[in-house]
Amino acid sequence: MPVRLVRRRYLLFKVTSEAAPDEKTIWENLRDSTYMLYGAKGLSLVDPNLIEYNEETKAGIVRCTHDTDRFLRASIATIVAISGSPAVIRIQRSSGTIKSLRRKSGLENPKKEAQ
């Protein structure tokens, strides 16, 4: 059975803000907050990656390494503004695979939807 070298953790988040930030802005905020708290080495350990973000529902999935999800949660909790307007990002659910995260939270796979 093939085993992945790096275990990941996938977090489903929802943005609460009067502004309507786009995917790039969300990614920059996630990356910058992690860098602000833990520096370049921390950022490389957490290795955050925005998998998807829906601008209509303001919900998305972010990935990090398995044993650093606490650091990513802390980084996300420190975000208080996005695009200049007050905002908060709250983690709603987490899982070890995107598939199970989507299943548990009732999200559709965007690729399947496109097909």
Add this chain to the structure above:
Amino acid sequence: MRQYIDLHFRPSTPDKVKEMIALASELGFSQVASTIQATGIDCSITIATRLDLEVKRSRELLDALNKSRRRYDIIAVKCLTKEVARQAAKDDRVDILKFPDDPTLRKRNWLDYHEAELVEGTERAYEVDACDLIANSPTHLAKVINQIKRDLAVAVKHDINIILSSGASNPLAIREPRALTALASLLDIEEDYAADMISTIPEAILKRNRVKLEGEI
């Protein structure tokens, strides 16, 4: 299953209380303590009353405690001066000791060994507000983290209870329980103990005070 409790909501208006309590319920808190009370809230969450005392003289603190102790579930004292900190540390009517978040005030005022000896073996707790750890510039945050860690080292050495609250003044400042425990990692607090700081420790304070208040009635 853990029952999460946030002992520090400080909304500015009763309207905000309703919004904040509904959100806290949604995020998984079972109890909250708020400095402003609101009526007609229909949710599954238990709401406790909290008074934050901010005085500069011990005499003022004693007067305020005499007047208010029976009316609130939780009484917290923000120790603005050493004199107040010492009085709060030895007074059984105080539930929570809180130190100022402003680094300049903190330079002269922190949880020292004398206060810790007075609190040791009692049920009073030292409070960390999560709002102090967010919304700050990196340099300010570094100072705040160092100051809180200095207090925590003294508290741990003297076996003093530590609680973690949001200190939220509006709905955007409320964080989910897992985010609060994650923020505790900035203070080098283990995840299990951080979870106790927002569940079993505040629960014990509320339980004890409710028994006392019911007994007095």
